[in-house]
Structures are given as structure tokens and as C-alpha cells.
Amino acid sequence: xxxxxxxxxxxxxxxxxxxxxxxxxxxxxxxxxxxxxxxxxxxxxxxxxxxxxxxxxxxxxxxxxxxxxxxxxxxxxxxxxxxxxxxxxxxxxxxxxxxxxxxxxxxxxxxxxxxxxxxxxxxxxxxxxxxxxxxxxxxxxxxxxxxxxxxxxxxxxxxxxxxxxxxxxxxxxxxxxxxxxxxxxxxxxxxxxxxxxxxxxxxxxxxxxxxxxxxxxxxxxxxxxxx
Numbered sequence: 001x002x003x004x005x006x007x008x009x010x011x012x013x014x015x016x017x018x019x020x021x022x023x024x025x026x027x028x029x030x031x032x033x034x035x036x037x038x039x040x041x042x043x044x045x046x047x048x049x050x051x052x053x054x055x056x057x058x059x060x061x062x063x064x065x066x067x068x069x070x071x072x073x074x075x076x077x078x079x080x081x082x083x084x085x086x087x088x089x090x091x092x093x094x095x096x097x098x099x100x101x102x103x104x105x106x107x108x109x110x111x112x113x114x115x116x117x118x119x120x121x122x123x124x125x126x127x128x129x130x131x132x133x134x135x136x137x138x139x140x141x142x143x144x145x146x147x148x149x150x151x152x153x154x155x156x157x158x159x160x161x162x163x164x165x166x167x168x169x170x171x172x173x174x175x176x177x178x179x180x181x182x183x184x185x186x187x188x189x190x191x192x193x194x195x196x197x198x199x200x201x202x203x204x205x206x207x208x209x210x211x212x213x214x215x216x217x218x219x220x221x222x223x224x225x226x227x
Contacts, residue, residue, distance in 0.1 A: 022103060022123035022145045023220035025076055026198050026208050027153035027162050029109050029119070030068035030226065038064040038208075040078070040222030042125075047170045047216040048186040054088040056172055056185075058127060058143055060101055064222065072109040078102060082127035084143050086172055096129035096141050103145075115155040119164075123147050131175075140175040149194060160198040167191055168215050189215045196220075 023042055030036045044058040060082030067075045082101040087093040105123035112118075125145040132139050146169045153162035167190055172183040192215030200206040204226040212218045 022105070022125040022147050022168075023210055023218075024119075024121055024123065024147070024149040024151060024164070024166065024194055024196075025064070025066065025105070025107060026196060026210065027117045027119045027151050027160065028198055028206070028224075029072070029074040029107055030066050032068045032071050034068045034226065036064070036066040036074075036224055036226050038222050038224030040064055040208075040220055042082075042220045043218060044170070045217040045219070047218075048189055049086070049172055050184045050186055052089045053172070053183045054086065056143060056170065057085040057087070059083055059098075060125070060127060062101070062103070064224065066107075074107045076103075076105045076107060076121075076123065078104070078125070082125075082129065082143075084127055084129045084141050084172075086141065086174070094132065094134070094139055094141070096132055096139075099128055099130045101125065101127035117151075117153045117162075119149075119151045119153070121147075121149045121151070123149070138175075138177055142173040144169075144171040144173060146170070151194065153198075158200045160200070162194075162196055162198075164194045165191065166194055166212070166215070170216065185216075191215060 040062045042060040047056045062078040062080035065077045079102040081098050083098040084096045103125035107121040110118040127143045147166045149166035151162045151164035153160050170185045174181050193213050196210030198206045198208050208222050210220045
């Protein structure tokens, strides 16, 4: 029954119209009716956009909350703030100052055996920085960040390294006055690699560091608590 639920959830997400990179939260899920909370800093050093639209950069800070719906399924939520910079191949960069952001997702524990875990996850982040004015023209932006990930981890005492792959998309939604445009991230860079680790200071307190490559160059760091 559990594996049937896993497959059903995955298919439902892939077949939805909105199914389109965000940090993967790592391999440690809360147990049923338990919570994990944490704080996280996420930096996107480079995300290539489609054709001549150049690239995006972003720096984001979040409060994290994960809730164990079951022992193998968690709901992941985040709220905080972030900025955005879009640099076209030709022309000047547009820099949007820090304002609000948030996200949601879930993780499924596919396997847990002898300190080894296999995790499937879906995550989404939306960042809404302050609008700016350039030569009297109002510019507004939203970055829309989606990912599906698969991670494998193994715990060695206090250290739990993990590696995985993901399919991701990070769009740049841009308004010039009231005219809206959505610029997709480079479709040739949709599949990426993840590498990270949890370091357990105590059984209920751990540090997380995660980097991504190929689809985007990004780094996430945070501290988490279980209660």
C-alpha cells in the first residue's frame, strides 16, 4: 500500500500542469506527527536563462518547518525573504532588493535500511523582491523555482553525506509597467547534481550543507532542530 501511495503521488505531480531548483532539505524526515524546524541561507550564484536572456542570481533566507504526515512522508514549508538579479547577455543588469519569499514541498522516504536512505522530493520556492524604477519605468520581478530530486544517503556516526540528481526549472517572471513576461530557465540545463551532508551536533540538532551543479550553481546552509 505504501509503495502504491508513493507512485500515485509522484505521477500526480508529474502530470499536473504546474509540474516544472530549490534546496532538497536533506535525507532526514520527521516521524509521524513530529516537527523539524530550522533556518537556512540559500545562494544561487548562477542560473542560465533561455536564449539571450542571460542569467539570474539570488540570495535568500528562510525559516523552515517540516511536519511528518506519516513516518515516510513529510510536508516541507518555508517562509522568509530574498532578492533577485537578472543579467541579460546584452544590456544592463536589473537588481531587485530583498523582500518576501516562501516555498513548499514534500519528501518521500522510499528506502531506509542499515543507516542508508533513499529520498524522493518535490520543492518549490517563489521570491518576490521589491520592484524598481529604471528611467521612470517600473520593473517588477518574481523568481519561480521548481525541482524534483532523488537522494541517496548513508550515516557514519554524526556525519550523513548524501548525493543525488534532480530535474529543475527556475523562471524569471518580469513586468515592465503592466506588461508581464515569463522567461524560462535554459531547458538544456534542466538536469543537475546535488551533493551535501548533515552533521549531527546532537540527536535533535544538525547542520546541513548542500551544493548543486550543472543545472545551476547554488549553495544552501542551515541548522535544524527536531522536537
